[in-house]
Amino acid sequence: MLTGKNYVGNKLSANGDVVFTTLNPKLNIKNSVHFTEASDDEINEAVKIADIAFDEFKGKSNLERAKFLNAIADEILALDSELIDVYMSETGLPEGRAIGERGRTIGQLRNFAALLEEGSWVDARIDTAIPDREPIPKADLRKMNVAIGPIVVFGASNFPLAYSTAGGDTASALAAGCPVIVKVHPMHAGTSELVGSAIVKAAEKTGMPNGVFSNLNSKGIELGRKLVSHPKIKGVGFTGSIKGGRALYNLAAARPEPIPVFAEMGSINPVVILPEYLANNASSIGKTYAGSITLGAGQFCTNPGLILCVNGDKLNEFLTVLSSEIEQAAPQCMLHPLIKTNFLNANVMMQQQKGVEVIASYGDSVDANYASQVVARVSGDEFLNNPNLHHEVFGPYSLVVVCDDAEQMEEILRGLEGQLTGTILGEVNEISRFSGVVSTLQNRVGRVIFNGVPTGVEVCPSMLHGGPYPASTDSRFTAVGTDSIKRWVRPLSFQNWPNEMLPKELKNENPLNIIRKVDNLDTKNSIS
């Protein structure tokens, strides 16, 4: 049962004055629960208990933290249809998507639990002493990753489960040993409260300290700013717009003690269609890409917003099929009227740009918060001259850029900002024939896809969800997959530390049986 209150640690609390509701975009009516924004006192209390909890929480063993994560997954499942119903009422997304995203969220939590159970994630390195080394003896040095402190996680509007309250940022931070304070996304405050209740229950059942998790309602941007500015906060996870992410980055960089902000922001995910492949697959590319562009009403970070191809024989066939599919696909409900408005405004902005021609759209006869998908085209020359065309249109939109030749394609790619993904549609032999295009694309992105679509972000160690700025604020880290835990840790070296006082991960006898780099060799062996 929703209360509309905050979780300040394990305690429900609502001392603030600001109240807000969420909206059912499909029905275009307000949902009934009133959420109370966290007050300054509640913010400070959440940070204070997070900082106190940190001391105890980072000392919990890997297995204890794994139990906590698995318990969160269990408690989320136990919310059952209530969670699915609230999710749908706050997003306009269909039941299948809700269930799928819950599955992904559970899967992420269990992935991190498994990472902890295995234990090698701490990157243990051991260099044993050489007492008789000349000219000076070599000390015994050992290093492992340790948690950095309380983290703020900003829920993402477009993934109320997988990238929000118990999503990848929270799961990875808790796995690392960092307490988490979630700044609730106001569009799905109910979903967040339910998931928050699951985390609190799991924390209590597995004996985690109060303060290891808080869920703070927020109507606007002020609460997030206060959290990021708080001296006891040590890191930030964010998924959202470039404007929002950059504002938090700037705020964190200007602190007396700067802290890392891992913001996964906008991307137009360029897709390059090489000529021979286009000639061989014009029709199927059109069909596949209409599906990718409209998937989830285009509300994915990896939506293919830019398609580059070279003028040639089969271009028209590709565009005809793409257009026909786009015109026939059923419009879908967007997450919120604000997002719909932004989508419409961005559409208008794009249509006002010189040389941009809409080649397919569903048309205007859609319900209130539904999106009419659009594909437009522009020439390579115009695109090169107009940086406005680099802007992301968040929603079911893609711009086809018809280039004169591969050189122009390469020039366009060279001028693009950093991107989450880049896709090459090509025959295998074309990768080396167009090596300049391929290499330039690789330089601009976090993930390169061959003959596929960018939508769909697998959760696995090899995933890099991030990329050069502004795809993310730090291209050296991923927001998805088990390596995302590295955002919340720092290495700590122990010099000449007595074996009995070392963390288990670094002890001679390797009691956790983890892989360690010992005197430059990766091994599970103990040290004699």
Place this chain on the structure above:
Amino acid sequence: MLTGKNYVGNKLSANGDVVFTTLNPKLNIKNSVHFTEASDDEINEAVKIADIAFDEFKGKSNLERAKFLNAIADEILALDSELIDVYMSETGLPEGRAIGERGRTIGQLRNFAALLEEGSWVDARIDTAIPDREPIPKADLRKMNVAIGPIVVFGASNFPLAYSTAGGDTASALAAGCPVIVKVHPMHAGTSELVGSAIVKAAEKTGMPNGVFSNLNSKGIELGRKLVSHPKIKGVGFTGSIKGGRALYNLAAARPEPIPVFAEMGSINPVVILPEYLANNASSIGKTYAGSITLGAGQFCTNPGLILCVNGDKLNEFLTVLSSEIEQAAPQCMLHPLIKTNFLNANVMMQQQKGVEVIASYGDSVDANYASQVVARVSGDEFLNNPNLHHEVFGPYSLVVVCDDAEQMEEILRGLEGQLTGTILGEVNEISRFSGVVSTLQNRVGRVIFNGVPTGVEVCPSMLHGGPYPASTDSRFTAVGTDSIKRWVRPLSFQNWPNEMLPKELKNENPLNIIRKVDNLDTKNSIS
């Protein structure tokens, strides 16, 4: 033979108007060579050719880059006594130190060459496809680290070889595949030119592209600011003051495309003496620490600037021995009159603080640029009340804080800024008895030392030279040791990429025979 010119790529160049000289601090006279600061045109040219070189350089194999690094080491050795003489004439440091630091520099270069030859540093991860997975097939995903682009390295005044032109930052960036532009430290421009000439020769001999390295003279701070602001620069390495490092960090964070700045900055390296250990070793601690405080005229980032102990029986014995050693040690020449002046001013500032009492100093009768070492003491109460006492006095200085008890010690540690190192001098049983003190110290530092001195930074995989801000701007990375290569790379994911077009590191057959994480297992096996 020194020319006073810049290396813009492989070309000696001196188009600028600003000219400066270095100074021999021992003799207190100017050296004869006139160095010309790089002009704006030379700066832009160096960045332009670095950016062009990047495309070719990152494509060089690990073995080719290893040859380059080994050739740099060979060419530095071939400079022979000329390098040692110029080094001594620009630093006032003795020959033994010059030779030792050269050895360390060569060793670092060869370490990175060995890292490249072995090849596993790219952290390859492979998740093979599962075509029949339900509800959707799993794609083949592979990930490895790739270079980020041209890097600016700021030479450090106190390590003209090991942390400057061909020091750890440059060696790690070149190893990663990033071109390097060195912003010369004006105090040792001659040393930098000689080392630069070695790098250029090595680049030519091993077929590296022109622009892979430039060495730009600079008299003040403007040149560094221009480099850090240049849109084609992708990262910065810096060793120096908090003020300088933070200014660069702020500049880089305010760019349209923010870039990482790895600044290793100030630290007072707290040393905690636990009571039983003090009682058992009062005299030997005094002796050992007098040596650590005065080593290299105290001009080390890891100099022990703060010694915390609890009032007790043997405190006086410790202080008496420490004082006597400090008073008897021969004063040493500092690097530069400016550094001497800063040392004197910082001394005066400390003496003006309430409750600070100088308990030992060599006295005033020292030569022009020589430092008179000082040890002062203050009570725990006064220290807690006065943040000025946290300031680093760069030089042979240490402040002994006499605490009432362990609780006060812990409170002091909790209030300290981030530090490179923290040292516990204790009996083994005292680590658990004073677990609060030990745990608080670990939270504030990058490296914890047991029963040793913080000076001496081993170059090995387990080293963490860095720490929470302001010890460094990014506690997740080290400036020393092979892991420092991670600062200059980002992971790139390949999805469904044809095997023949993948980088060697990710090919099925594992032709480089490196360790890879394949479907969650670390292995050198090929993929069938």
